[in-house]
Amino acid sequence: MADRATLEDLVRFQGERVRVLKQQKASAEQIEEEVAKLLKLKAQLGPDEGKQKFVLKTPKETLTGKYGEDSKLIYDLKDQGGELLSLRYDLTVPFARYLAMNKLTNIKRYHIAKVYRRDNPAMTRGRYREFYQCDFDIAGQFDPMIPDAECLKIMCEILSSLQIGDFLVKVNDRRILDGTFAVCGVPDSKFRTICSSVDKLDKVSWEEVKSEMVGEKGLAPEVADRIGDYVQQHGGVSLVEQLLQDPKLSQNKQALEGLGNLKLLFEYLTLFGIADKISFDLSLARGLDYYTGVIFEAVLLQPPAQAGEEPLGVGSVAAGGRYDGLVGMFDPKGRKVPCVGLSIGVERIFSIVEQRMEALKEKVRTTETQVLVASAQKKLLEERLKLISELWDAGIKAELLYKKNPKLLNQLQYCEEAGIPLVAIIGEQELKDGVIKLRSVASREEVDVRREDLVEEIKRRTRQPLCIC
Amino acid sequence: MADRATLEDLVRFQGERVRVLKQQKASAEQIEEEVAKLLKLKAQLGPDEGKQKFVLKTPKETLTGKYGEDSKLIYDLKDQGGELLSLRYDLTVPFARYLAMNKLTNIKRYHIAKVYRRDNPAMTRGRYREFYQCDFDIAGQFDPMIPDAECLKIMCEILSSLQIGDFLVKVNDRRILDGTFAVCGVPDSKFRTICSSVDKLDKVSWEEVKSEMVGEKGLAPEVADRIGDYVQQHGGVSLVEQLLQDPKLSQNKQALEGLGNLKLLFEYLTLFGIADKISFDLSLARGLDYYTGVIFEAVLLQPPAQAGEEPLGVGSVAAGGRYDGLVGMFDPKGRKVPCVGLSIGVERIFSIVEQRMEALKEKVRTTETQVLVASAQKKLLEERLKLISELWDAGIKAELLYKKNPKLLNQLQYCEEAGIPLVAIIGEQELKDGVIKLRSVASREEVDVRREDLVEEIKRRTRQPLCIC
Numbered sequence: 001m002a003d004r005a006t007l008e009d010l011v012r013f014q015g016e017r018v019r020v021l022k023q024q025k026a027s028a029e030q031i032e033e034e035v036a037k038l039l040k041l042k043a044q045l046g047p048d049e050g051k052q053k054f055v056l057k058t059p060k061e062t063l064t065g066k067y068g069e070d071s072k073l074i075y076d077l078k079d080q081g082g083e084l085l086s087l088r089y090d091l092t093v094p095f096a097r098y099l100a101m102n103k104l105t106n107i108k109r110y111h112i113a114k115v116y117r118r119d120n121p122a123m124t125r126g127r128y129r130e131f132y133q134c135d136f137d138i139a140g141q142f143d144p145m146i147p148d149a150e151c152l153k154i155m156c157e158i159l160s161s162l163q164i165g166d167f168l169v170k171v172n173d174r175r176i177l178d179g180t181f182a183v184c185g186v187p188d189s190k191f192r193t194i195c196s197s198v199d200k201l202d203k204v205s206w207e208e209v210k211s212e213m214v215g216e217k218g219l220a221p222e223v224a225d226r227i228g229d230y231v232q233q234h235g236g237v238s239l240v241e242q243l244l245q246d247p248k249l250s251q252n253k254q255a256l257e258g259l260g261n262l263k264l265l266f267e268y269l270t271l272f273g274i275a276d277k278i279s280f281d282l283s284l285a286r287g288l289d290y291y292t293g294v295i296f297e298a299v300l301l302q303p304p305a306q307a308g309e310e311p312l313g314v315g316s317v318a319a320g321g322r323y324d325g326l327v328g329m330f331d332p333k334g335r336k337v338p339c340v341g342l343s344i345g346v347e348r349i350f351s352i353v354e355q356r357m358e359a360l361k362e363k364v365r366t367t368e369t370q371v372l373v374a375s376a377q378k379k380l381l382e383e384r385l386k387l388i389s390e391l392w393d394a395g396i397k398a399e400l401l402y403k404k405n406p407k408l409l410n411q412l413q414y415c416e417e418a419g420i421p422l423v424a425i426i427g428e429q430e431l432k433d434g435v436i437k438l439r440s441v442a443s444r445e446e447v448d449v450r451r452e453d454l455v456e457e458i459k460r461r462t463r464q465p466l467c468i469c
Numbered sequence: 470m471a472d473r474a475t476l477e478d479l480v481r482f483q484g485e486r487v488r489v490l491k492q493q494k495a496s497a498e499q500i501e502e503e504v505a506k507l508l509k510l511k512a513q514l515g516p517d518e519g520k521q522k523f524v525l526k527t528p529k530e531t532l533t534g535k536y537g538e539d540s541k542l543i544y545d546l547k548d549q550g551g552e553l554l555s556l557r558y559d560l561t562v563p564f565a566r567y568l569a570m571n572k573l574t575n576i577k578r579y580h581i582a583k584v585y586r587r588d589n590p591a592m593t594r595g596r597y598r599e600f601y602q603c604d605f606d607i608a609g610q611f612d613p614m615i616p617d618a619e620c621l622k623i624m625c626e627i628l629s630s631l632q633i634g635d636f637l638v639k640v641n642d643r644r645i646l647d648g649t650f651a652v653c654g655v656p657d658s659k660f661r662t663i664c665s666s667v668d669k670l671d672k673v674s675w676e677e678v679k680s681e682m683v684g685e686k687g688l689a690p691e692v693a694d695r696i697g698d699y700v701q702q703h704g705g706v707s708l709v710e711q712l713l714q715d716p717k718l719s720q721n722k723q724a725l726e727g728l729g730n731l732k733l734l735f736e737y738l739t740l741f742g743i744a745d746k747i748s749f750d751l752s753l754a755r756g757l758d759y760y761t762g763v764i765f766e767a768v769l770l771q772p773p774a775q776a777g778e779e780p781l782g783v784g785s786v787a788a789g790g791r792y793d794g795l796v797g798m799f800d801p802k803g804r805k806v807p808c809v810g811l812s813i814g815v816e817r818i819f820s821i822v823e824q825r826m827e828a829l830k831e832k833v834r835t836t837e838t839q840v841l842v843a844s845a846q847k848k849l850l851e852e853r854l855k856l857i858s859e860l861w862d863a864g865i866k867a868e869l870l871y872k873k874n875p876k877l878l879n880q881l882q883y884c885e886e887a888g889i890p891l892v893a894i895i896g897e898q899e900l901k902d903g904v905i906k907l908r909s910v911a912s913r914e915e916v917d918v919r920r921e922d923l924v925e926e927i928k929r930r931t932r933q934p935l936c937i938c
Contacts, residue, residue: 016485142871149854157861271854273862385618385740392626393742402611 014038088115091135092290092323092341099139099337100330106140106337112346128347137341139327145261148294148322148340149268155298155318155342156274164352166301167317169274170234170281173262174291174321176243179255180282183248184226186219192289193217198231199285202299202315206232234281237266261294286321294340295321300352317352318344365419370462372420373400374411376427376437381405383426387436391424394455398424415441422458483507557584560604561759561792561810568608568806569799575609575806581815597816606810608796614730617763617791617809618737624767624787624811625743633821635770636786639703639750642731643760643790645712648724649751652717653695655688661758662686667700668754671768675701703750706735730763755790763809764790769821786821787813834888839931841889842869843880845896845906850874852895856905860893863924867893884910891927 018034088094091111099107112134121128136154138147152169159167177198181191197212206228213219213227230249233239240262249255262280269275286295297319320342327337357364373388375381381404391398399420401411408425415423425437425446435448438457449457487503557563560580568576581603590597605623607616621638628636646667650660666681675697682688682696699718702708709731718724731749738744755764767787789811796806826833842857844850850873860867868889870880877894884892894906894915904917907926918926 012485016481138871140871143873146850146854146869146871146873153858153861267851268854271851272858381615382736382740385615385737389622389741392622400615402607402609402615404612404615 011038011041014041088113089117090115091133091343092137093326095135095137095139095341096323096326096339097330099327099339100335104139104337108138110134110136123351131347134344134346135341136344137339139337139339141338145264145268145294148261149265149272151320151340151342152265152269152278152296153272153274155296155320155344156277158344159298159318162349162353164300164317164349164356167277167298168301169278169296169298170284171262171265171278171294171296172281172284173258173294175254175258175293176249176262176282177285179249179252179258180227180230182254183252184230185223186227190217190219194219194227195285196287198227198283199287201231201283231283234279234283236275236278236280237263239280240266258293265294286319290323290326291321292324293322295319296342315348316345317348318342363419367399367418367420368397369399369418369420370397371399371422371424371458372411372415373398374408374423374425375406376408376425376430378405380426380428383431387424387426391455391458396455396458412439412441421462424454424458480507480510483510557582558586559584560602560812561606562795564604564606564608564810565792565795565808566799568796568808569804573608573806575611577607579603579605592820600816603813603815604810605813606808608806608808610807614733614737614763617730618734618741620789620809620811621734621738621747621765622741622743624765624789624813625746627813628767628787631818631822633769633786633818633825636746636767637770638747638765638767639753640731640734640747640763640765641750641753642727642763644723644727644762645718645731645751646754648718648721648727649696649699651723652721653699654692655696659686659688663688663696664754665756667696667752668756670700670752700752703748703752705744705747705749706732708749709735727762734763755788759792759795760790761793762791764788765811784817785814786817787811832888836868836887836889837866838868838887838889839866840868840891840893840927841880841884842867843877843892843894844875845877845894845899847874849895849897852900856893856895860924860927865924865927881908881910891930893923893927 014034014037018031018038021031021034091113095109095111098104112132114130115133116130118129136151138150140147152171155169174195177195178191181194182188186194194213194217197209197217200209200212210221210224210228213224214221240259243249244256244259244263249259266275266278266280269278284295284297286297297316299316320340322338322340324336324338327339328334354364356362371391373384373391375384384400388398388400399418401414412423414420421441423439423441425439427437430437430448433448434451436451436454437446438449438454439446440461483503483506487500487507490500490503560582564578564580567573581601583599584602585599587598605620607619609616621640624638643664646664647660650663651657655663663682663686666678666686669678669681679690679693679697682693683690709728712718713725713728713732718728735744735747735749738747753764753766755766765788766785768785789809791807791809793805793807796808797803823833825831840860842853842860844853853869857867857869868887870883881892883889890910892908892910894908896906899906899917902917903920905920905923906915907918907923907930908915909930
C-alpha cells in the first residue's frame with residue numbers, strides 16, 4: 001500500500017467509481033460515502049506539487065439548481081483532466097455568469113448560439129439534442145416594467161415579421177402563482193413542483209393535472225380544487241383588475257406586487273400597440289426555477305387546417321421572463337443584477353416554415369444571387385471572369401458556372417433551378433458593340449444594356465422593397 | 470474473481486488506465502499491452518445485453534491523420550458514456566465529413582463558428598484556445614483554377630474592405646513542393662515532415678530550417694542545400710515560367726502540373742484585377758496534411774511604425790488551399806469531391822483593429838442606435854413609449870432610458886457615451902405643436918420636425934454611404 005503508483009491508481013479508481021455513481025443518480029448518502037473514501041485515499045497519497053492534482057471541481061454546479069425538473073436534460077461530458085463537464089443547456093445561465101464574473105451592472109444584448117439537451121429528439125416538431133437558441137436580454141436596475149415591455153414588443157415584432165401566422169403571447173407572474181399557491185394552502189416546499197404541474201395545463205386537461213397534484217405530489221384534493229379555480233382563468237387587463245379585488249389574493253403581498261406590475265405592463269403594451277396580442281393566463285408557469293417575476297410564452301394560433309395541410313403541433317415558439325436572482329448566484333458577494341429576457345425558438349420556427357413551404361409546394365431560394373454571368377459562345381471564359389469581377393467590385397451578387405465552355409442552355413437551366421432572376425450574357429457581337437445582353441429568367445425577355453450601365457440596371461431590377469437604409 | 474460487480478469495476482479500472490496512458494502519450498506498445506489486458510477482462514465478463522457496453526469507439530479518428538504535426542493541439546473530451554470525444558479543431562474536416570455523409574457533390578458555402586485548440590494562448594496576438602473561424606469553400610468537380618481564383622478574389626475583397634492596411638497573398642502548390650523534394654533527393658517518407666520545416670521559413674532563417682532538416686530530421690546536408698536553392702525564391706508569374714524551364718523540376722510530373730495550374734491561376738487573377746497582391750512563394754508549405762494542390766496565405770505588410778504604435782506581430786490573417794482527397798476519406802466507397810477553400814482569421818483581425826484603435830485613441834461605437842427618444846420634462850414616459858414604438862415600427866434603431874422621469878442632461882450624456890448621433894426630444898410645448906425637437910449630438914443643433922416627417926428626417930440624417938441595395 002505504500003507504493004505511490006498503486007495508491008495513485010486506487011485514487012483514480014475511486015474517483016471513477018464516484019463519477020459512475022453520480023451518473024447512475026445514486027443517493028446522496030451513497031455518493032458522500034464514496035467521496036469520503038476518495039478523500040481518505042488522497043490524504044494517504046499526500047501532496048505532490050509536480051503532478052496533476054485530483055481536485056473535486058464540478059463545473060456542473062454552474063448548471064444544477066437552475067432548471068427545476070428539466071435538470072435531467074443536462075448533457076454531461078468529461079474533459080481529459082477528469083473534470084466533470086457539461087454542455088451548455090441554454091444561453092441565460094452563461095449570460096448571468098458572464099455578468100457576475102465581469103461585474104457588469106447593465107447591458108442589453110442578443111446572442112444566437114447552440115445549446116444541448118439530453119432529451120428525446122422529435123425532428124418534425126423541431127426538437128433536437130443540439131439546437132440553436134436566439135436570446136435577447138436586458139440587465140440592470142431600472143424602473144418597473146419598461147424593459148419587460150420592450151422584450152414583449154421585440155417578441156411580437158419578430159413573430160409578426162416572420163409571417164408564420166397569427167400568434168398569442170401568454171403572460172403571467174411568478175409572484176401571482178406563488179401568492180395563489182399560498183392562499184390556496186400549498187406548503188412552501190411544494191411551490192416549485194406544483195408550479196411545474198400547473199405548467200402542463202396547455203397540453204393536458206385540468207383533471208389530469210389535478211390527479212398529478214394529488215396522486216404524485218401529495219396535495220389535498222380541496223387545495224388542488226382551490227388552485228384550479230384560479231389557474232383556469234385567462235383574460236386581459238380587466239382580469240388583472242378583478243384579481244386585485246379578489247378577497248383572498250389581495251391579502252397576499254407577493255400576488256399584489258405581481259398584479260400591480262402586470263397592470264403597469266398592460267399600460268405600456270397598449271402604448272406599444274401590442275396589447276391585443278397579449279393574454280394574462282394564470283396557468284402559465286414555465287418550468288425553469290430561475291424566474292422571479294413576469295413570465296411569458298408565445299404560441300401560434302392554429303389556422304383552420306387547409307386541404308392537405310397537417311396540423312402543426314409545435315408548442316411555444318418564443319418564451320421568457322424576469323430573473324432577478326440568477327446573477328447574484330454567481331457573484332461571490334451575492335450582488336444582484338435584475339434581468340429580463342426572451343428566447344426565440346428558431347429551430348421550431350424553421351420547421352414550421354419548412355412544413356408550410358412543403359405543403360404549399362413553394363420553392364425556397366437558397367442563394368441571394370442577383371445575376372448569372374453567362375456566355376453565348378465558346379472561348380469566352382476570360383470575358384466572363386472580367387465581367388463578373390466588375391460586378392463583384394460594384395457590390396452585385398453574381399455567379400458563373402465553373403466551366404471553360406458551358407452551353408448557354410445549361411447556364412439558363414442553372415438559373416431556373418437556383419432561382420437566379422437575371423442573366424448577363426456575353427457574346428462576340430455584344431463585345432464588339434460594347435453591350436451586354438440582360439435576360440430576365442422569368443419572362444425570357446432580353447435587352448442590350450451598355451456595359452457602363454449594367455450595374456445600375458441590375459440594381460434597379462433587383463431592388464428589394466424591404467430594404468431600410 | 471467470479472463476482473460480476475468486481476469484474477465490472479476491474480474492467481472500468483483497466484479502461485481508465487488505458488485512457489490515462491493515452492493522455493500521458495505512453496508508447497504504442499505499452500498502450501497495446503494494457504488494451505490486451507482490458508479485452509481479456511472483458512472476455513471474462515462475458516456478454517451482458519442489458520447493461521452499458523464497453524466498445525472501444527474513437528470519434529477522435531475523425532480528426533487524426535489530417536493535421537500533421539498540429540494533431541497534438543486537438544482538444545480531447547470524454548462524454549458520459551465513456552466514449553473518447555474531441556472538440557472541433559477547424560471547420561474544414563467537419564465540412565468534408567458533412568459532404569460525404571450527405572453525398573453532396575457540389576456546394577458553395579460560408580461558415581462562421583467556434584473551434585478549439587489545445588495550444589498556448591497568446592491573447593495580444595489574438596490566439597486563444599476557443600476561437601471563431603470564418604470559412605468559405607467551393608466543392609465540386611470543375612474546370613481547373615476557376616473556383617481557386619474565386620477564393621483568392623474573395624480573400625482580397627474581404628481584406629481590402631476591412632481596411633487593416635496593405636497585404637500580400639503568398640501562393641504555392643503542394644505538388645510543386647513535393648516535386649521539389651523529389652528532385653532534390655528527399656525520401657518519400659519524409660515529404661510531410663520536411664514540408665513542415667519549410668513552412669517555418671517565414672519566422673526563422675534558412676540556416677535554422679536547414680539545421681532542423683539535417684539535425685532533427687536526418688536529411689543529408691547537400692539535399693537540404695538543394696531544397697534551399699528552390700524554397701528561398703519568390704516572385705510573380707515570371708518565376709512560374711522560369712521554373713517551367715528548370716532542367717530538374719520540369720522533369721517531375723507533379724511539379725509540372727502544379728506550375729501549369731499556377732500559370733493559369735495567375736491569368737485568372739489578372740482578369741480579377743488582383744495579380745499585384747499575389748506572390749508565388751516557394752517557401753509557403755502550410756502545416757496541414759490535407760492540402761493536395763494550390764495553397765495560399767495572406768500576410769499584412771507592416772506599415773512603417775508610427776509614433777507610439779507598437780509593431781503588430783500577428784502572422785497570417787487568412788489562409789487556405791485545395792484539398793481534393795479529404796471528402797473521400799469519409800466516404801465508404803472513397804468517392805472524391807474536389808474542394809478549395811479559405812479561412813479568415815477573424816480573431817487575429819479583431820486584435821489588430823482593437824490595437825490600432827487603442828493606439829489612435831479612437832472610440833469604438835458598440836451600438837448602431839440612430840436616435841435616443843428623450844423627454845425635456847417629467848411625466849412624459851407614456852409619450853416616449855408611444856414615439857419609440859412609432860420609430861421602431863418604421864425600422865428606426867431607437868433607444869430610451871428605462872427610467873420614469875430621467876433628467877434631460879442624463880439623457881444627453883448617455884448619447885455622448887454611447888455614440889448615438891441624434892436625440893428626439895419630447896416636451897409639453899412640442900406635443901401641443903405636433904412637433905418633435907431633433908437634436909444633433911455632435912453639433913448640439915436643434916430643430917423642430919413635424920411628427921409625421923420625423924422618420925424620414927432621421928433616415929436622411931443617418932443614411933450610411935456604404936449601403937448597397
